[in-house]
Amino acid sequence: MSRHFNNQFEDAGRCEVSQDFYKDRIMETVDKILSGLKATSKTCEKGVYTGTAGVAYCFYYLSQSGIFPEHHDKFLKLAECYISPALDKHHVRSRKDVGLLSGNGGVYMVAALIYNKLGDKQKYEKYIEAYQNLASCCEQVDFLDGGCDELFVGRAGYMFGILALEKCTGVNILPLSQVKIVWDKVIESGRVLSETNNVGDLPLVYKYHGKPYLGAAHGFSGILQALLSFPQLLKNNRESADLVKKSVDFILNNCLNSGNVATNLDAALHGNGKFLVHWCHGAAGVIYMFIRAYLAFGKDERYLNACRELAETVWQKGLLRKGPGICHGVAGSGYVFLLMYRLTGEQKYLYQAERFANFMFSDLFKAEARTPDRPFSLFEGLAGTICFLLDLLQTNKADYPLFSVFLE
Numbered sequence: 113m114s115r116h117f118n119n120q121f122e123d124a125g126r127c128e129v130s131q132d133f134y135k136d137r138i139m140e141t142v143d144k145i146l147s148g149l150k151a152t153s154k155t156c157e158k159g160v161y162t163g164t165a166g167v168a169y170c171f172y173y174l175s176q177s178g179i180f181p182e183h184h185d186k187f188l189k190l191a192e193c194y195i196s197p198a199l200d201k202h203h204v205r206s207r208k209d210v211g212l213l214s215g216n217g218g219v220y221m222v223a224a225l226i227y228n229k230l231g232d233k234q235k236y237e238k239y240i241e242a243y244q245n246l247a248s249c250c251e252q253v254d255f256l257d258g259g260c261d262e263l264f265v266g267r268a269g270y271m272f273g274i275l276a277l278e279k280c281t282g283v284n285i286l287p288l289s290q291v292k293i294v295w296d297k298v299i300e301s302g303r304v305l306s307e308t309n310n311v312g313d314l315p316l317v318y319k320y321h322g323k324p325y326l327g328a329a330h331g332f333s334g335i336l337q338a339l340l341s342f343p344q345l346l347k348n349n350r351e352s353a354d355l356v357k358k359s360v361d362f363i364l365n366n367c368l369n370s371g372n373v374a375t376n377l378d379a380a381l382h383g384n385g386k387f388l389v390h391w392c393h394g395a396a397g398v399i400y401m402f403i404r405a406y407l408a409f410g411k412d413e414r415y416l417n418a419c420r421e422l423a424e425t426v427w428q429k430g431l432l433r434k435g436p437g438i439c440h441g442v443a444g445s446g447y448v449f450l451l452m453y454r455l456t457g458e459q460k461y462l463y464q465a466e467r468f469a470n471f472m473f474s475d476l477f478k479a480e481a482r483t484p485d486r487p488f489s490l491f492e493g494l495a496g497t498i499c500f501l502l503d504l505l506q507t508n509k510a511d512y513p514l515f516s517v518f519l520e
């Protein structure tokens with residue numbers, strides 16, 4: 113069976129985003145989470161990715177959106193309730209556990225965001241400090257077996273956490289000189305691997321557990337997106353910026369194939385790649401690296417054209433059967449159109465985002481889409497769906513959760 117439902121929508125049409133309809137769907141989805149997932153020492157496992165810390169982030173995001181001012185306090189309290197078991201458990205984990213998606217890093221980050229808004233200065237400072245302290249770990253080039261640079265456990269995720277904290281608190285979390293140490297390590301690590309893996313003129317190579325993944329979750333595009341998200345560092349370090357640009361261009365010129373990018377580099381170069389249309393692997397995640405490259409490198413149209421091609425693939429094949437999540441589900445596909453809308457202002461993309469949102473409430477989707485293992489979580493389940501639906505109602509702020517593409 114195909115991985116996706118056939119897209120039977122017209123390619124473009126009049127777009128009406130009904131505030132009332134989606135506000136009702138959001139509140140229904142909130143109720144599903146509250147009745148289906150209790151915050152316990154068991155459900156908090158797996159960090160922000162599929163644990164309660166991610167659900168806490170969703171409630172935090174709801175509280176800050178301005179769409180439900182009457183529920184502001186309630187959502188913030190729920191955020192605290194869902195982060196609590198994750199905080200009780202974090203101390204038993206390894207000190208090397210910097211991971212934004214699957215480790216302590218993300219738990220501290222979300223906790224700092226919540227306590228900041230709750231006005232609990234002591235706890236806010238405690239978790240900011242805990243997050244800052246993880247930087248020293250990232251400064252060791254090989255602090256983990258299996259790869260230290262990707263989003264779930266590695267440096268790229270850590271750098272995104274800094275950006276998210278700074279965006280939400282308005283406070284400088286780490287001095288740029290210290291961020292630069294981590295940023296430089298990602299470059300160094302990529303250079304070292306490229307020396308032993310001579311791949312044409314690709315200057316930076318990354319692997320995760322031996323595999324040169326290209327996607328956002330474990331591979332090149334998430335890591336390069338992180339490097340591209342610090343414009344000041346790109347500006348002041350021309351040699352490194354050039355390596356980043358050459359790497360993005362290598363993927364653009366050698367791996368973009370019929371509107372998608374294969375899951376890993378070897379396969380992409382040998383023409384036998386597996387093509388997925390997920391955020392984690394494939395078009396729906398790689399696109400954000402190209403959006404950032406477009407914004408970072410003088411709005412070079414080549415990157416925007418790549419984004420259009422990838423978005424078209426998501427439109428054709430992104431009604432995923434795997435569920436409603438943002439990692440490998442329909443909300444993840446929908447985010448592509450929301451961000452393309454924010455980037456280009458073209459109505460077509462808003463229309464496409466709305467159609468995908470709407471599809472998740474269709475009888476066909478309800479009857480035939482799979483239920484993910486963690487159905488309420490931020491990345492696989494309904495907490496991520498809520499973030500997407502909220503962003504559909506506030507398109508000028510829409511951004512992919514935790515991995516901001518728009519820095520302002």
Ligand SMILES: [Zn+2]
Pocket residue numbers: 390391392393439440
């Ligand atoms: Zn996924």
